[in-house]
Structure formats: C-alpha cells, structure tokens
Amino acid sequence: MGCRKRAAKHQLLRVTAVEGVCVPDPRGALPGRGAHLHLDPNCLDLAVRRRAFPRAFRLQGALDTGRLREYIEERVSVSSP
Template identity: 95%
Template sequence: MGCRKRAAKHQLLRVTAIEGVCVPDPRGALPGRGAHLHLDPTCLDLAVRRRAFPRAFRLQGTLDTERLREYVEERAGGTPAS
C-alpha cells in the first residue's frame, strides 16, 4: 500500500479497519476488507501520507493508525519514528 512494491503475501501484513481504527491482522482472520502492507515503518508512513487506508477500505474520513504503527515498529525492530 505505502511503497507500492510487489511482494509475496507471506511477506506482507494484512491490515483491516475496525470502528475507525487500522488494526494489524497477522493471521488474516479478521472480517472485512483487508489491505496489505510491508512490515516497514517507511512503508506505513507513505500509506498514511497518501491517505491510502481510507481508499483501500472504502471509508470516508481519517482512520486511527496508532495501534498499527506500534505493531509495525515493534516487528521491524526499529525505534519509533517521530
């Protein structure tokens, strides 16, 4: 979503929107539309900047990405980006 690069499905994180919040779905079991993202904070930043999440989920307005950001930064092993 963010960097627009192709990758195998197992290399990407499925993300879904639940009640206005972007939620990581590593098992791919949550209901609803899903979008796929690299486990890279830079890719997440690009997706947020481009407003890709509301388009992917076909929703109006902004979505809270804080929970998703924490998950990606923890899995990427980096420090939180400011």
C-alpha cells in the same frame, strides 16, 4: 500499499479497519476488507501520507493508525540485531 512495491503475501501484513482504527491482522482472520503492507515504518508513513487506508477500505475520513504503528515498530525492533 504504501510503497506500492509487489511482494509475496507471506512478506506482507494484512491490515483491516475496525471502528475507525487500522488493526494489524497477521493471521488474516478478521472480517472485512483488508489491505496489505510491508512490515516497514517507511511503508506505513507513505500509506498514511497518501491517504491510502480510507481508499482501500472504502471509508470516509481519516483512520487511527497508532495501533498499527506500534505493531510494526515492535516487529521491526525485534528483528533488528
């Protein structure tokens, strides 16, 4: 969504919006519209800068991405050597 590069579904993180907050949905079980994003902070930054989340979820206004950013940074730091 952020970098607009294609990838297999298992390589992407599903994200949903819950009460104005972008929430990671790694199991794909949360209800509502979902958007897919690479587990890369740069991809998240591009999505935020392009205002892609409100468009993807068909919502008005900005969404809080703090929880999503923490999740991605945690996963990236764990996978880095």
